[in-house]
Amino acid sequence: MGEVQGQGYIGQALGSADVLAVSYFHAMRYRPGDPDWEGRDRFLLSIGHYAIALYAAMIEAGILPEDEIETYGMDDSRLPMSGMAAYTPGMEITGGSLGHGLGIAVGMALGLKRKKNDAFVYNMLSDGELGEGSTWEAVMGAAAWKLDNLIAIVDFNNQQADGPTMDALATGPGTEAAKWQAFGWHAEEVDGNDIAAVVAAFDRARNLTDPKPRAIICNTKMCKGVPFLEEREITHFVRVEPEEWAKALAHLDTEMPE
């Protein structure tokens, strides 16, 4: 998909791919052919610009047809550059304006409880969104309403548009979980590129019995899996030259066989 455009939020997509893989192929309940199935777990991508990664996950999951990959970001495509609910089956919310997802997740979690529906609401948000005050309104609201059906997944890659997140407002790895805990959540930090660790964290989050919302802070590496991209200094928005795509794909195929 990124190759079609030649550029994009590829760093975030590669960095969060492991977490999305665990979400869609280990943790979540859904029916590929019925994205509106009432019993599904809801996955809210507030970081709309990570859509490229979610499309890939949903294609693998069979929610989206594989041949639509080529339309990514094009006119009349169902796969716009930033994730929007009205465009894409399986996309629960319109993200992109950051700091929205967790608040909507609170409302959906409340709604599911009203309906006595035992589905989980997952909200994947970014470290940059921890700077948005609205995120903390939602953090407080979720704790106040004891939303044990809500799981926040923070993709902590330490990159936002102007540079490292830790140079802005976020406190960073090692301290972030304590902040959420202080707000009344179960929270833990994991290496978001260690599949086994992520699987274990998701299992704990789903199986806790305390009436508290759950947060998994996933420390990830931008452009994970493609060394020559990982080394780049500016990875918020990556331009990849045509000849580099082949190199990247070759490396991914070697490192991660079927």
Next chain:
Amino acid sequence: MTIGPNSRRTPAHIARPKPAERGARTSAMIASLDAEGRDTIAAPFGHALVDLAKTRSDIVGLTADLGKYTDLHIFAQAYPDRFYQMGMAEALLMSAAAGMAREGFTPFATTYAVFASRRAYDFIVMAIAEENLPVKIVCALPGLTTGYGPSHQATEDLAIMRGMPNMTVLDPCDAVETDQATRAIADYPGPVYMRLLRGKVPNVLGEYGYQFELGKAKEIRPGNDVLFISSGFMTMRCLDAAAALEKDGVSCAVLHSPTIKPLDEATICAEAAKGGRLVVTAENHSITGGLGEAVAGALARNQVHVPFRQVALPDEFLDAGALPSLHDQYGLSVASITTRVKGWLND
């Protein structure tokens, strides 16, 4: 140009007449709209919502620490398990309402008009309006309905909400209409912003046999010299101004247009096009971007060329003070409307 303190205000060192010498009044922050001797009905929105909830299990109420001040406490008392206190967190209020709407509920989210329109704008746009979700945003203290000054005066809320695609915008007149409109928007499948008159709300339209219809402007009173086109409580002010002007031989029609968006252009243009009348819009809102400019745009687009004037608040941050004084000062009082209409007719 000099840079310094806001010169609009009287400097503190300049002596001003004592308040009593100026005939100054005071009014409580949460006073109901001055009913001037009319009958009132208590908390029409809250009671209508309770009534609706009896048969509609999808209705839930949310607020951001202003349940008591938006009459939602009536609903909260009747249906405590369907009431969601979101705390002093307007972004969460709107986002959570959107989330509940996504799960099939019909949320009524209440706060003050300033906090919805100014603070929560992006959350209303992206979570509610862009998704066309049936969230009903019901907001107290619209326009100039408090003397607390600009922190609480939403003089531009209609302009802000009109600019938002998908949003239906309502400015009801009185208790009768607040009750009827609450029931109508519960049935409407999209997002609605409704201005709220709360507390003891005047009962005006009942005597006219009025029935609210979403998107419709209705003639409340016929007349030959002036056509008032008004919304909100300014319709009752126009009715009173029309009665006063009648004594001076000026015949005024009042066309009430509670739906600001989508505006009932057909009725408004047809009434204006009858000709021979001064068209005067009247609204509890800034002259910028509210009912008056909506009507002016409709008339211009439809080639209806008529004499046209606006009764509206100035494009300024307003003073604090007692509400009746402020309504005199800024031209929303019956006396002010009457005087200005006579002047315009003699222009």
